[in-house]
Amino acid sequence: MGQLKVTMPSDREIAMTRVFDAPRKLVFDAHTKPELVRRWLLGPPGWSMPVCEMDLRVGGKYRWVWRSDSDGSTMGIGGVYREIVAPERIVSTERFDEAWYPGEGLNTLVLVEEGGRTTLTQTMRYQSTEARDAVLKSGMEKGVAASYDRLAELLASPSEATR
Amino acid sequence: MVMHASLDATFAALADPTRRSILTRLASGEASVAELARPFAMSQPAISKHLKVLERAGLIRRGRDAQRRPRRLEPKRLAEATEWLERYRRLWEGNYQRLDALLEELKTKERKWDS
Numbered sequence: 001m002g003q004l005k006v007t008m009p010s011d012r013e014i015a016m017t018r019v020f021d022a023p024r025k026l027v028f029d030a031h032t033k034p035e036l037v038r039r040w041l042l043g044p045p046g047w048s049m050p051v052c053e054m055d056l057r058v059g060g061k062y063r064w065v066w067r068s069d070s071d072g073s074t075m076g077i078g079g080v081y082r083e084i085v086a087p088e089r090i091v092s093t094e095r096f097d098e099a100w101y102p103g104e105g106l107n108t109l110v111l112v113e114e115g116g117r118t119t120l121t122q123t124m125r126y127q128s129t130e131a132r133d134a135v136l137k138s139g140m141e142k143g144v145a146a147s148y149d150r151l152a153e154l155l156a157s158p159s160e161a162t163r
Numbered sequence: 164m165v166m167h168a169s170l171d172a173t174f175a176a177l178a179d180p181t182r183r184s185i186l187t188r189l190a191s192g193e194a195s196v197a198e199l200a201r202p203f204a205m206s207q208p209a210i211s212k213h214l215k216v217l218e219r220a221g222l223i224r225r226g227r228d229a230q231r232r233p234r235r236l237e238p239k240r241l242a243e244a245t246e247w248l249e250r251y252r253r254l255w256e257g258n259y260q261r262l263d264a265l266l267e268e269l270k271t272k273e274r275k276w277d278s
Contacts, residue, residue, distance in 0.1 A: 004255055005252075006252040008178060011174075011178040014251075016255060020259075020266055021263070022266035022267075022270055026269045027266065030262055030265055030269070039261065039265050040259075040262040040264075041258055042257075042261065043254060044257070129175055129178075133174055136247065136248070
């Protein structure tokens with residue numbers, strides 16, 4: 001459904017917009033119920049989400065940990081809910097466990113429903129351009145590592161590669 | 164590290180809407196400062212300032228004609244920056260495709276409960 005658009009509305013922000021063919025109540029559930037979140041918020045192929053804790057109330061904390069199936073390395077992230085307006089808006093802070101950039105991020109999720117479809121806008125604001133670019137790069141580096149893993153798998157099984 | 168630092172400069176340069184418009188204009192061919200200033204309600208010195216930022220970020224360079232000093236796009240650097248963003252986009256697109264499938268499942272369940 002729809003194309004994901006990634007833009008940089010300012011020098012400290014990343015914004016993502018995408019349309020989903022579902023009412024926003026369901027999109028909101030998929031972002032707030034741990035048993036649903038851990039089914040899709042997985043990052044690159046080959047990663048699972050063994051920890052997904054969410055105390056969905058203002059001031060409540062969330063904690064997510066991903067684990068690579070191939071080498072067992074983990075990546076954790078956590079934060080606090082600042083604002084919750086079901087089923088249309090969530091504002092939360094964001095900080096990686098191994099924070100390699102200063103300060104924390106502020107995420108704003110906005111869901112707008114029209115004709116049974118939902119437009120999702122997720123804006124992530126960081127404390128500096130350097131912090132934002134560090135986050136952008138982390139996605140790149142992990143994504144690249146994952147695609148190399150897949151390439152290695154393909155090369156290891158020639159029948160798969162030539163099929 | 165050096166490459167990353169210069170990519171940071173590239174993204175800082177791309178953050179400004181006027182500079183993005185200048186790049187869009189240059190994508191259709193080289194242009195002088197006067198030509199670039201025309202569509203904007205801006206003085207040539209103001210445009211020159213933006214051009215300097217783009218030049219430092221490696222996004223544009225000066226053409227050969229010494230008299231007109233036309234600016235032209237440096238597509239390699241722009242492609243590098245776009246590639247960076249594109250990989251981030253692909254990572255999230257993977258997540259959202261899984262979310263599409265999950266939402267289909269949730270819709271089916273809701274329909275069953277309704278009937």
